[in-house]
Amino acid sequence: MATAEEVRKKIVEHGASIRDRVIENLPHNYALLVEQVKSISRTYKTDFDTFVASLSNVRGLDLLITYTALVALLSKHRPLSDAELKNLAAAYEKHVYDVFSASRIRRALEEVGVEKDVANQVITDVLRASSVINNKYKSLHLWIAKQRKIADFENGIREVVFRGEGGNRVGRGVKLFLRLFIHETNIPLATKIAYGQEHKKYILHGDMYTALVTLRSGAFEDVPTLTAERVKARVAKRLLCEAKEGKCRDVVLRLESIRGLVRHVGKISGDPVLFERGAYDIGSKYCKDLRCEECPLKDICRRHTFIKVK
Structure with a gap:
């Protein structure tokens, strides 16, 4: 039987x-910028210094950052599916891409069915944030590049x-934006974080799918916290019930009660x-x-599929 550490490694x-x-x-064109x-x-x-100087030659980089801020702000209102992200990208490329304006963003958001009040709020927040950052740091990418500590960022x-x-x-949106720039596999603009030990201090959001996989797989079983012990006790009780071939209840957990454990x-x-x-990815495509x-x-995997998170 695999250990919890081995399960985590596989994830x-x-x-x-x-x-x-x-x-x-x-x-598509923003994806090319990521590779640059x-x-x-x-x-x-x-x-x-050379890193920053080289970034100045990447045309459209701040537009890419603006787009990620838009996605993060939209995700504050509700999680976006892969299909919704794909549709948003197509609409954005069609209406906005390299000519950034409120009217163009509004057309893109309308095309993908974003409610008018949500669209207006998101556009206002994006424009406000861009203005504040540009006034202080001269560019969005320079703001991110200068980040040193993940908590401060x-x-x-x-x-x-x-x-x-x-x-x-809001935390969901904040984490989405944060993780995009602090890891070498994403858009590693915050190099001091992405290429050192600092990115390991990232505290994940703790969504439903991540929680399901963490608990059902047994990835938490060597954690000595009170919450972990309580979950393990309920799992053990369920397994004992199954061994006796009785009528067994699911182990139902509230996301808020186990989010700290998942993190x-x-x-x-x-x-x-x-x-x-x-x-x-595993939770959304397989576990659910x-x-x-x-x-x-x-x-x-432990395959504790009787664990439900709500």
């Missing part, structure tokens, strides 16, 4: 084998892009960005529909 490996959903579904940034960051990660995103708002829905598991995985990416035989974890 991280899966995360490394795929791309972030936002990166995967970018407008990766190449430049790898080459000049230890030479900040996250606080800055919340303050500037999300107007200092709190709550889990801790992500942290001890060694790469919380990849853990979150891998777990979310109990497609266990097709799952990347099929050979090591």
